[in-house]
């Protein structure tokens with residue numbers, strides 16, 4: 001039975017399905033989920049291109065922050081990459097850290113990603129809770145929290161309604177459901193201004209993930225990088241909401257049409273994560289990705305690369321020049337103010 005058929009059956013038997021249950025099945029079902037089954041997704045040949053897949057200078061530059069942070073902590077120290085994908089972040093990041101941490105762990109929910117990570121020699125886990133004992137070090141998560149199952153809600157008058165999944169004939173459709181208590185509490189605190197009828201993704205799982213990561217950390221930092229913004233900045237996107245799908249590097253179809261066949265994602269509400277971190281007693285700061293990478297030396301590295309390109313041009317080494325040119329172009333993509341540079345970097349320190 002296809003995943004769509006299984007979802008239909010569950011709705012027929014148990015009634016409308018909470019949106020987060022639908023997203024959990026669509027992304028993490030072990031037989032048909034987009035991440036739970038199938039090939040490695042975050043590669044050039046896959047479904048989306050992330051910063052570490054675009055350029056190793058992302059990991060190298062983040063590595064400078066990580067190295068500085070590890071230097072303030074006593075051994076043994078660990079670097080953990082959650083949602084590590086192909087390992088394209090961890091490799092250049094660790095190469096930029098000296099001395100190396102005593103332990104490096106790659107965590108990914110996808111069996112295909114875990115196979116790739118194990119083949120690269122990393123200690124590999126499928127979930128953060130397997131780290132067990134409190135650790136000292138840095139936990140990074142690039143483009144992870146936008147995937148964690150969300151609830152979906154609409155502003156109705158002064159209050160809120162949830163949007164669950166029901167059936168319209170044989171097709172899946174959104175149906176109204178009363179807002180659960182935690183949904184309404186999260187919305188009242190973090191949704192920011194939303195017009196009547198506006199749609200908000202309620203990111204309780206991201207909130208819980210951050211608290212779990214903080215609880216595992218004896219001391220160190222959590223670095224969350226993703227698309228999204230503060231609640232106030234997200235206001236113009238709160239008419240139809242930000243839920244969307246990706247497949248083969250392009251926006252995909254309606255999330256309800258082909259569960260399991262596309263990524264389902266939404267902009268991360270960083271105000272909620274800042275609130276969660278501060279409520280837990282940690283210090284937290286939010287940066288744009290372009291500002292963060294420049295603050296950690298990427299502009300200087302780019303200047304060095306341009307100098308190298310000129311030297312190759314003077315020496316008439318066309319191939320070497322072309323190689324450096326393409327490295328520069330990829331690294332510049334990380335800073336594009338309306339592209340990857342507009343991502344946010346949340347630093348939580350404990």
Ligand SMILES: C[S@@+](CC[C@H](N)C(=O)[O-])C[C@H]1O[C@@H](n2cnc3c(N)ncnc32)[C@H](O)[C@@H]1O
Nearest residue numbers: 035042050083084085108109110113142143147
């Ligand atoms: C968009 S990809 C990003 C991969 C990598 N961080 C990068 O930047 O290239 C999201 C990754 O997170 C993994 N993932 C999704 N949910 C997860 C979870 N709850 N725990 C661990 N990994 C998860 C997916 O399998 C996928 O490899």
